[in-house]
Amino acid sequence: MLKRFLLFLIAGLAGLPVLAQFRVEVSGIGLTQLPIAITPFRGDDVSPQKMGAIVQADLERSGQFRLIDASGSGLDENARPDMSPWRQKGADSLAAGSVTRLADGRYDVRFRLWDAVRGQDLGGQSYAVTAGDLRLAAHRIADFIYEKLTGEKGAFSTRIAYVTKAAQRYSLWVADADGENAQAALTSPEPIISPAWSPNGAQLAYVSFESRKPVVYVHDIASGRRRLVANFRGSNSAPAWSPDGRTLAVTLSRDGVSQIYGLDAAAGGEPRRLSQSSSIDTEPVYAPDGKSIYFVSDRGGSPQIYRMPASGGGAERVTFTGTYNISPSISQDGRWLAYISRVSGAFKLHVMELASGNTAPITETSADESPSFAPNSRLIVYATKQQDREALMTTTLDGKLKARLAGQGGDIREPDWGPFQKQN
Amino acid sequence: MSMKKYVLVLGAALLMAGCGSSVKLDDVPVEDRSGASVAGADSNAAGKNDVASVDLDKSKQGIAPAGPRVVYFDYDSYVVKPEFQSVIEAHARYIKADKNRKVAIEGHTDERGGREYNLALGQKRAEAVRRALGLLGVADNQVEAVSFGKEKPAVQGGDEAAWSKNRRAEISYR
Secondary structure, three states: OHHHHHHHHHHHHOOOHHHHOOOEEEOOOOOOOEEEEEOOOEOHHHOOOOHHHHHHHHHHHOOOEEEEOOOOOOOOOOOOOOOHHHHHHOOOEEEEEEEEEOOOOOEEEEEEEEEOOOOEEEEEEEEEEOHHHHHHHHHHHHHHHHHHHHOOOOOOOOEEEEEEEEOOEEEEEEEEOOOOOOEEEEEEOOOEEEEEEOOOOOEEEEEEOOOOOOEEEEEEOOOOOEEEEEOOOOOEEEEEEOOOOOEEEEEEOOOOOOEEEEEEOOOEEEEEEOOOOOOOEEEEEEOOOOOEEEEEEOOOOOOEEEEEEOOOOOOEEOOOOOOOEEEEEEOOOOOEEEEEEEEOOEEEEEEEEOOOOOEEEOOOOOEOEEEEEOOOOOEEEEEEEEOOEEEEEEEEOOOOEEEEOOOOOOEEEEEEEOOOOOOO | OOHHHHHHHHHHHHHHOOOOOOOOOOOOOOOOOOOHHHHHHHOOOOOOOOOOOOOHHHHHHOOOOOOOOEEEOOOOOOOOOHHHHHHHHHHHHHHHOOOOOOEEEEEEOOOOOOHHHHHHHHHHHHHHHHHHHHHOOOOHHHEEEEEEEOOOOOOOOOOHHHHHHHOEEEEEEO
C-alpha cells in the first residue's frame, strides 16, 4: 500500500500525464527492475505527443523498469551529461531526446541512451514522422531501450484488437499495444467476439452475429475487405490461425455437437474435422511450432484444457487442478500457458509453466476473460471487471505488475495481442 | 367452391332467411373440415349477429402458435423439462404443416463463464430442442440449431432471478 502511494506520489511530482491514461498496480516484493531516468524530450511541451511520457509508460508497464524522477532536466540527445547526479538518484541508465517540427509539417524525433554506471553512450536513433506516427516513434524508442538493456525484443510497437459494447453497438478496434490510437475496423448492431490476429498482422478473424447466428469472417485491416469463411449449418466460432497462416481452426456445430475443424485460410472450402469426441471441443489455439493444438474439452465431465496433434487425433489432458479451465493462450516462446480457471465461483487468470505443469493464479479480480500473450512472451493482456466496469489490463507473468489500458468508452472485452511487425 | 366459402354463403343465406341463427367461423381451425358448426343451423339459438371475418392469406400460412416460444433450462442442464413438452409439440405441429417453414432454435446461457465455452453450452440447449422436434416428426432441413451463448441475455442482472431467465432456447421463425 505504501509502495503504491509512493509510486503515485513520484509520478505526480514528475508531472506524468500518463496517470490520466492508465493506472499501474505494483504488488508483491522482490520485483527485479532496472532503474532508468527518461527526461522529457526537448520540444515535448509544444509537440502533439509527449514523447518522454509515452516511453516512460511503456517501460513501466513492462514491469522490468523502475522509473527515476527526471522532471525539469533540460537534456536532449546532444547533451554530454554528468552521470553522478543520476547515479545518486539511483538511475543505472539515462535517456533523453527531442521532437522538432520540420518545415514540411513532419516531426524530427531523436534520442540517445546512456549507461549511467559506466558513463557509456549506448546509441540512439532518429526518425522523421508525421504527427500521426509520433506515438509509434515513441514506442520504437521504448523498444530500442528495452532491447539494449534487457537483451529481449520489445513489444511496445505492436497492436492489439479488442471489442467494445456501447448502448446497442459493438465495435472491433485495432489499437496500439498501450490501448491508445484505436481505430474501428468494424461496427455492428450485433455482437462481435473472438478476434484473432493472423500471424502476419494484416488480418483479423472474428465471430459476428450480424446474420442472427455466429459466423466467422477474415477481415483485411488495411482495406476493410472481409471474407465469410465459415457459415456452415449451426454455429461457427473460435477462429485460430496456424503459425504459417495457412490454416484456420474453428469450432463448428454442423455435426450436431461443437467440434474443432481445420479450414484452408485462403480458399475456405470443406472443413477437416480435427477433434473427435461427442462432447464440447472448442477454443483451439496452435502451439507456436504449429505441431499441436491446445483446446478446451468437457469430455471428462467438466471443461479442461487438452492438447492434440495439429492434424487431429488423440488428445492428452494439460490442466488437472480445478473443475473449470478454459480460454488457453500459449506464449510464443512455447514455455507458458495462460488460461482462465474458476475458483470458488470466481474466474481467475492463471499461468502454467508447461515444462513442469506448475500453475498459479495471478490476479485479485474475479471476472477475468480472454488472456492473450504479447509476442515477446513477457506480458499478458486480458479483460476483467473493476468496480463493475469492464476493463483491459496487462500483467507480467508473475502478476506483480499490472496496468489498466486506456480504451474506448463503454464495456471493453475480447482482447487479442497482435504479432511483431516488420519495421518500415 | 371451398367448404369454408360454402359455409359462409349458407350462413349468410340463413341469416337473410331470418332463421336467426349464425355460424361462428372464427373458432374453426384451418385443418378442421368437419363443418360441425353448421349443425348450429338446426338449433334454435336466437339472434346472434356476429360474423367472424376470415383472412384467407393468413389462414394459408397458419398462425404461429401464439403461446410461448421459449424453453427454459436448469443450471448446467441441457435436458428439456416435461413442463415444456407442450410448447415443443405446438411448434412441431406448426412447422410440419408447411414444408417451407424454416425455424432457428437459438440457445442461450446465463452470464457466468467464458464466451466461447458458453457459445457451445447454448448450442447444446438448441440441439436438445431440435432433437425434441425431430422426435415429433419435424424434418431436419426445416430446423437449424444456433447459439448466442451469453451475448444476448433476456434479463440483465447478476443473480439467479436473472440467470434463470437467460438459460433458454428460443424458437425463431425465419
